[in-house]
Amino acid sequence: MQIEIAKNCGFCFGVRRAVKIxxxxxxxxxxxxxxxxxxxxxxxxxxxxxxxxxSIDELTNEKTAIIRTHGITKNDLGKLSQKDxxxxxxxxxxxxxxxxxxxxxxxxxxxxxxxxxxxxxxxKSVASYATNRVHIVLSTDELENIKLSNKIALxxxxxxxxxxxxxxxxxxxxxxxxxxxxxxxxxxxxENQEAAEELARRADIMIVIGGKNSSNTKQLFLISxxxxxxxxxxxxxxxLQKQWFINKKLCGITAGASTPEWIIENIAKTIKNFS
Amino acid sequence: MQIEIAKNCGFCFGVRRAVKIxxxxxxxxxxxxxxxxxxxxxxxxxxxxxxxxxSIDELTNEKTAIIRTHGITKNDLGKLSQKDxxxxxxxxxxxxxxxxxxxxxxxxxxxxxxxxxxxxxxxKSVASYATNRVHIVLSTDELENIKLSNKIALxxxxxxxxxxxxxxxxxxxxxxxxxxxxxxxxxxxxENQEAAEELARRADIMIVIGGKNSSNTKQLFLISxxxxxxxxxxxxxxxLQKQWFINKKLCGITAGASTPEWIIENIAKTIKNFS
Numbered sequence: 001m002q003i004e005i006a007k008n009c010g011f012c013f014g015v016r017r018a019v020k021i022x023x024x025x026x027x028x029x030x031x032x033x034x035x036x037x038x039x040x041x042x043x044x045x046x047x048x049x050x051x052x053x054x055s056i057d058e059l060t061n062e063k064t065a066i067i068r069t070h071g072i073t074k075n076d077l078g079k080l081s082q083k084d085x086x087x088x089x090x091x092x093x094x095x096x097x098x099x100x101x102x103x104x105x106x107x108x109x110x111x112x113x114x115x116x117x118x119x120x121x122x123x124k125s126v127a128s129y130a131t132n133r134v135h136i137v138l139s140t141d142e143l144e145n146i147k148l149s150n151k152i153a154l155x156x157x158x159x160x161x162x163x164x165x166x167x168x169x170x171x172x173x174x175x176x177x178x179x180x181x182x183x184x185x186x187x188x189x190x191e192n193q194e195a196a197e198e199l200a201r202r203a204d205i206m207i208v209i210g211g212k213n214s215s216n217t218k219q220l221f222l223i224s225x226x227x228x229x230x231x232x233x234x235x236x237x238x239x240l241q242k243q244w245f246i247n248k249k250l251c252g253i254t255a256g257a258s259t260p261e262w263i264i265e266n267i268a269k270t271i272k273n274f275s
Numbered sequence: 276m277q278i279e280i281a282k283n284c285g286f287c288f289g290v291r292r293a294v295k296i297x298x299x300x301x302x303x304x305x306x307x308x309x310x311x312x313x314x315x316x317x318x319x320x321x322x323x324x325x326x327x328x329x330s331i332d333e334l335t336n337e338k339t340a341i342i343r344t345h346g347i348t349k350n351d352l353g354k355l356s357q358k359d360x361x362x363x364x365x366x367x368x369x370x371x372x373x374x375x376x377x378x379x380x381x382x383x384x385x386x387x388x389x390x391x392x393x394x395x396x397x398x399k400s401v402a403s404y405a406t407n408r409v410h411i412v413l414s415t416d417e418l419e420n421i422k423l424s425n426k427i428a429l430x431x432x433x434x435x436x437x438x439x440x441x442x443x444x445x446x447x448x449x450x451x452x453x454x455x456x457x458x459x460x461x462x463x464x465x466e467n468q469e470a471a472e473e474l475a476r477r478a479d480i481m482i483v484i485g486g487k488n489s490s491n492t493k494q495l496f497l498i499s500x501x502x503x504x505x506x507x508x509x510x511x512x513x514x515l516q517k518q519w520f521i522n523k524k525l526c527g528i529t530a531g532a533s534t535p536e537w538i539i540e541n542i543a544k545t546i547k548n549f550s
Contacts, residue, residue: 166445
């Protein structure tokens with residue numbers, strides 16, 4: 001069996017940057033999970049002495065706090081700033097930008113529609129910068145019974161698929177006189193999605209690696225599954241099952257933006273040993 | 276045979292306003308056709324002494340010039356203002372608005388994409404207010420080989436279909452970081468289209484009345500034709516053919532925004548006499 005890793009996959013710019021920052025900050029704690037990958041977070045704790053806290057309320061005697069790649073809410077940043085603690089901001093610059101757009105568009109009188117998951121930390125952090133009304137939605141249904149203003153600004157979670165974002169835009173064009181669309185989906189996400197799509201079309205089996213809580217990995221899995229029915233979303237090599245690979249000619253591998261190279265390599269090696 | 280006139284059709288607010296203005300301006304000349312309906316233009320000349328000029332170059336001794344519903348270019352307005360002539364502006368307010376948007380968005384550094392017909396007077400008048408680059412297009416193909424800026428403002432001709440406009444928006448979202456979409460399609464157009472659609476679904480034959488040069492009438496014809504294969508676009512009663520109506524149970528009638536009531540009534544009466 002041939003194994004092929006997608007042309008674009010794994011660590012994106014923002015994650016690579018955040019991990020580099022954390023590796024140099026021994027003794028620091030991150031506010032929330034730095035990135036959506038449990039194995040890498042464990043490695044940072046074991047090898048680099050960087051702890052993960054659930055929220056700022058868990059801070060005790062830390063001298064340094066690291067802000068996660070997905071950002072934190074404006075309110076939490078305010079609370080954190082009042083503490084006697086050094087703050088290292090590892091928010092991905094592609095998340096800082098929509099935070100600023102949310103603030104600017106609110107100030108300019110726009111009602112914000114944010115395309116994303118209500119429970120995702122990135123959505124929470126970006127939406128918190130809106131001072132006007134903000135709606136975090138995944139589908140048009142959620143806006144159906146809401147009276148909207150005539151001036152709407154649209155922002156997307158960085159890891160969403162542009163086709164679904166477009167559907168929201170088309171819907172809102174009929175409901176508002178002006179729809180100001182910001183394409184905040186990051187290039188890395190698009191490139192990973194395109195590469196996964198290209199590979200899944202050819203592969204007999206697709207292994208999608210990444211945190212089960214990772215939004216962009218879930219998107220990669222959906223794309224793979226739609227083109228290659230034998231697609232599996234796993235976090236680590238232990239989850240692989242030998243029988244998945246029987247009679248397969250081409251095994252494609254892709255990985256979310258929070259998946260470090262060492263995990264991808266480890267999994268590729270395990271699969272190779274099966275055949 | 277039953278005859279049913281669409282719930283919404285014929286004169287829109289802007290056309291009604293322009294015709295009222297012209298009727299009170301005996302001796303005046305309009306710059307270009309006031310509205311896209313030859314019969315009504317002839318009536319204005321015969322009954323109200325309002326002449327139609329092809330351009331401002333044809334002005335001779337007129338004391339009053341009327342600006343057509345579709346507007347004129349900024350350049351022409353400048354030239355006209357320098358003449359010793361009274362100017363009556365019959366530009367539809369729904370066209371004045373996109374003119375202002377084109378000017379404002381250019382000033383704010385946006386590149387303009389205008390969804391409309393290059394040769395249509397409305398497109399020419401609105402585009403002339405853009406001081407930045409402006410592209411007048413009907414399809415995404417026309418933008419394929421053009422390097423675009425990262426900030427695009429989108430404006431539509433007032434008489435276009437929103438579904439086609441949406442396709443342009445979706446395409447541009449992938450090519451620019453910010454797409455600022457102005458829904459400048461007027462409500463009358465939408466309402467006429469919806470009413471035509473509803474009627475065409477039920478009718479055995481559809482008669483679409485309006486100028487052959489009228490953009491919104493052409494849209495109504497396309498909608499009707501897609502739902503009722505026996506659809507005919509006519510300007511006046513002379514074009515009706517008795518055999519069209521043989522074995523038909525329901526004849527639907529719709530009319531473009533420039534079609535006066537007297538023409539609709541005249542045609543409905545002629546059809547009634549057939550059966």
